[in-house]
Amino acid sequence: MTKLQREILSVVKDSNDHLTADEVYQKVKKTMPTVALGSVYRNLNQFARDSLIRRVVRPQGPDIYESNMAPHNHLVCVHCLRMKDFEINGLEDYIRDHSSSPIISVNLTVNSICPKCEAALNKKNNKH
Amino acid sequence: MTKLQREILSVVKDSNDHLTADEVYQKVKKTMPTVALGSVYRNLNQFARDSLIRRVVRPQGPDIYESNMAPHNHLVCVHCLRMKDFEINGLEDYIRDHSSSPIISVNLTVNSICPKCEAALNKKNNKH
DNA sequence: TTCCATGCAAACAATTTGCAGCAGT
DNA sequence: ACTGCTGCAAATTGTTTGCATGGAA
Numbered sequence: 001m002t003k004l005q006r007e008i009l010s011v012v013k014d015s016n017d018h019l020t021a022d023e024v025y026q027k028v029k030k031t032m033p034t035v036a037l038g039s040v041y042r043n044l045n046q047f048a049r050d051s052l053i054r055r056v057v058r059p060q061g062p063d064i065y066e067s068n069m070a071p072h073n074h075l076v077c078v079h080c081l082r083m084k085d086f087e088i089n090g091l092e093d094y095i096r097d098h099s100s101s102p103i104i105s106v107n108l109t110v111n112s113i114c115p116k117c118e119a120a121l122n123k124k125n126n127k128h
Numbered sequence: 129m130t131k132l133q134r135e136i137l138s139v140v141k142d143s144n145d146h147l148t149a150d151e152v153y154q155k156v157k158k159t160m161p162t163v164a165l166g167s168v169y170r171n172l173n174q175f176a177r178d179s180l181i182r183r184v185v186r187p188q189g190p191d192i193y194e195s196n197m198a199p200h201n202h203l204v205c206v207h208c209l210r211m212k213d214f215e216i217n218g219l220e221d222y223i224r225d226h227s228s229s230p231i232i233s234v235n236l237t238v239n240s241i242c243p244k245c246e247a248a249l250n251k252k253n254n255k256h
Numbered sequence: 257t258t259c260c261a262t263g264c265a266a267a268c269a270a271t272t273t274g275c276a277g278c279a280g281t
Numbered sequence: 282a283c284t285g286c287t288g289c290a291a292a293t294t295g296t297t298t299g300c301a302t303g304g305a306a
Contacts, residue, residue, distance in 0.1 A: 002261065002305090021296080036263045041296065043261090059185040059235075062295055075229055088226045095238065098216045101203055102246075104239040107187075110223065111232040118230070130280090130286065149271080164288040169271065171286095190270060 007032060008043045012053050018064040018083050058083070073108040079117035135160060136171045140181050146192040146211050201236040207245035
């Protein structure tokens with residue numbers, strides 16, 4: 001593994017957040033200023049292929065990369081678009097039990113509204 | 129509603145399949161040869177905003193538009209990438225019951241392998 | 257010297273947008 | 282004449298790819 005690869009991987013691993021390729025690029029650039037965005041993409045995708053990290057496609061905005069490899073789902077705030085991991089107990093089994101098709105994997109995102117945005121909206125509504 | 133809008137809408141409605149913007153464009157072009165792809169996008173998106181149709185974002189390839197507005201999920205064949213509607217009974221309730229966040233909507237795609245591709249793969253494997 | 261990862265830039269795919277002109281009212 | 286939808290083309294966004302090169306083994 002090269003220096004750049006170690007750097008990229010540790011940026012993703014160290015962040016409990018979900019990072020876009022560009023965010024990873026910005027962080028890596030702090031220690032390796034000559035890094036190219038293309039190289040970041042190349043390595044992130046390679047890591048994802050090797051199952052070291054996971055690439056998550058979002059309906060809006062760029063894809064994000066995350067280090068949490070355990071099967072889990074994503075809660076997306078419809079207001080700020082921020083994403084949070086969450087897990088639903090036995091979901092995959094539930095789906096398996098209610099489907100006749102052979103299931104390889106499931107991909108679930110739940111649209112929700114995060115506490116912060118909800119509070120902000122409530123405040124706004126109470127004002128007038 | 130304009131002629132083009134009626135045409136686009138009926139193309140989506142008449143197809144039980146899922147169509148990409150370009151596929152809709154190709155179909156509309158048969159009756160209205162001067163139509164522009166941009167106009168197709170504009171109208172499809174407007175219809176989606178008005179909840180006349182639904183736009184579905186796929187991890188790979190272009191978005192698709194579908195007329196089935198009932199809450200349902202998608203089965204994606206990992207081999208041919210074709211998509212099929214399917215419904216899981218009580219899924220949203222299950223998730224609601226197992227989650228503490230306010231749930232607006234649920235988006236589930238299941239990776240699977242369709243009968244056709246499975247048959248083809250079996251045949252191939254048996255050959256040698 | 258060999259080889260592969262890199263930086264760089266160009267290509268690419270999907271989609272959106274600005275704008276002038278035309279159609280319908 | 283006014284309005285707004287359309288065609289067209291250019292711009293945008295996110296991502297991938299080809300290629301020459303430079304650094305590590």
